[in-house]
Amino acid sequence: MLRLSRYSIGVGDRFAHQARPQLRAFILAAGQGVDVVPVWNKSNREHTFIGTEPVSVRNAAAAAVRDLNWTKPWHVDADHINLDTVERFLEPSDFFTIDVAHFIGKPAASADLDAFLDRHPELIGVIAIPGVAQPFTTTRESVAATAGTYLAAVQEAGRIYRHIVSRKGADNFITEVSMDETDNPQTPPELLVILAALADERIPIQTIAPKFTGRFNKGVDYVGDLAQFTLEFESDLAVIAHAIRQYGLPDNLKLSVHSGSDKFSIYEPIRKALPKFNAGLHLKTAGTTWLEELIGLAEAGGPGLALAKEIYAEAWGHGEELCKPYASVIDIDFPKLPVPATVAGWTSEQFTGAMRHDATNPLYDKGVRQLLHVGFKIAAKMGDRYLNMLDACEESISRNVTFNLYNRHIRPLLIGA
Numbered sequence: 135m136l137r138l139s140r141y142s143i144g145v146g147d148r149f150a151h152q153a154r155p156q157l158r159a160f161i162l163a164a165g166q167g168v169d170v171v172p173v174w175n176k177s178n179r180e181h182t183f184i185g186t187e188p189v190s191v192r193n194a195a196a197a198a199v200r201d202l203n204w205t206k207p208w209h210v211d212a213d214h215i216n217l218d219t220v221e222r223f224l225e226p227s228d229f230f231t232i233d234v235a236h237f238i239g240k241p242a243a244s245a246d247l248d249a250f251l252d253r254h255p256e257l258i259g260v261i262a263i264p265g266v267a268q269p270f271t272t273t274r275e276s277v278a279a280t281a282g283t284y285l286a287a288v289q290e291a292g293r294i295y296r297h298i299v300s301r302k303g304a305d306n307f308i309t310e311v312s313m314d315e316t317d318n319p320q321t322p323p324e325l326l327v328i329l330a331a332l333a334d335e336r337i338p339i340q341t342i343a344p345k346f347t348g349r350f351n352k353g354v355d356y357v358g359d360l361a362q363f364t365l366e367f368e369s370d371l372a373v374i375a376h377a378i379r380q381y382g383l384p385d386n387l388k389l390s391v392h393s394g395s396d397k398f399s400i401y402e403p404i405r406k407a408l409p410k411f412n413a414g415l416h417l418k419t420a421g422t423t424w425l426e427e428l429i430g431l432a433e434a435g436g437p438g439l440a441l442a443k444e445i446y447a448e449a450w451g452h453g454e455e456l457c458k459p460y461a462s463v464i465d466i467d468f469p470k471l472p473v474p475a476t477v478a479g480w481t482s483e484q485f486t487g488a489m490r491h492d493a494t495n496p497l498y499d500k501g502v503r504q505l506l507h508v509g510f511k512i513a514a515k516m517g518d519r520y521l522n523m524l525d526a527c528e529e530s531i532s533r534n535v536t537f538n539l540y541n542r543h544i545r546p547l548l549i550g551a
């Protein structure tokens with residue numbers, strides 16, 4: 135089976151121009167003795183909005199790998215696919231994020247539910263798991279309720295997995311199952327039930343993306359109770375280690391943190407938790423790189439800055455419709471956003487100060503940052519005018535993309551300050 139390395143970071147590259155500066159961040163990490171592999175991800179949603187095909191992600195990544203002589207693994211993730219959307223991802227992808235969030239809460243056949251409960255008496259009663267302070271206490275009814283919520287979703291994951299196997303062969307891809315795009319977080323006892331069911335479906339999952347407690351808004355820091363997150367994250371790691379032993383799941387199974395970019399306040403708790411459980415990590419970033427493109431344009435001044443301001447003005451004018459598909463991961467106070475006429479007068483320093491994710495800078499404006507995060511559709515509509523400006527401002531953009539990924543993400547997450 136194609137095996138995912140212990141540490142991996144998902145990188146998004148909306149306009150297929152930043153694979154090289156992204157890869158440089160991984161080379162910097164390797165220089166510090168940390169092996170972390172890049173996984174280029176772009177969801178069906180982003181491909182559809184921008185009008186690109188999944189093969190473009192592979193081509194851009196392959197070119198960067200060749201140009202920079204990267205000899206370690208790298209992957210292309212068919213991010214958030216389902217049976218309806220997987221087709222065009224099959225050939226260029228070797229990593230599949232099977233998204234079954236929409237099936238959470240759908241009823242499974244009652245015979246399947248009964249069979250699950252009969253097969254898993256070990257899930258009922260007092261379950262002591264090393265690394266979990268308080269043993270889980272469950273009843274047949276409580277496990278039935280959890281299985282009732284998640285069994286149909288897991289069965290759907292099985293259908294999608296087997297479809298991919300029939301087309302690619304079981305040994306040629308990495309499987310992730312995601313349940314993050316839903317309203318309620320999954321608790322550690324629920325995760326245990328889900329993993330048991332995934333093992334029953336014989337899905338060799340190497341990463342699983344639950345929804346964690348707290349808000350994972352796009353492009354900004356984590357919002358929530360840090361102590362509670364840490365407890366939940368560590369319990370999840372303990373549950374995974376337990377499920378690997380109990381159910382024979384792949385021994386490199388690890389958590390995948392979606393919308394993981396810019397969640398600076400949880401990186402230290404994550405970094406400290408991993409060695410306690412001898413665990414790996416996959417963290418997905420995506421739009422943070424597109425924001426660095428804009429920062430690079432603005433930093434370049436002149437026509438680059440002018441284009442960045444134009445994108446802001448358009449995004450401001452279409453704020454509601456741009457935010458709609460991201461409602462659960464965006465939190466903008468619209469009346470507080472600066473009006474385009476104000477932004478039109480900004481210097482490079484003011485524009486980059488508002489956008490760059492540095493909360494200690496008084497110019498930082500998380501509303502501006504979130505609005506522009508969903509504003510990539512505006513740039514997509516500009517077509518070559520936008521792409522040509524990326525080429526013209528390559529130096530400042532590359533520098534910002536690499537710095538952001540390495541210094542703000544990989545380093546605090548896996549290396550330490």
Ligand SMILES: [Zn+2]
Binds near residue numbers: 214312314315343392
């Ligand atoms: Zn996700």
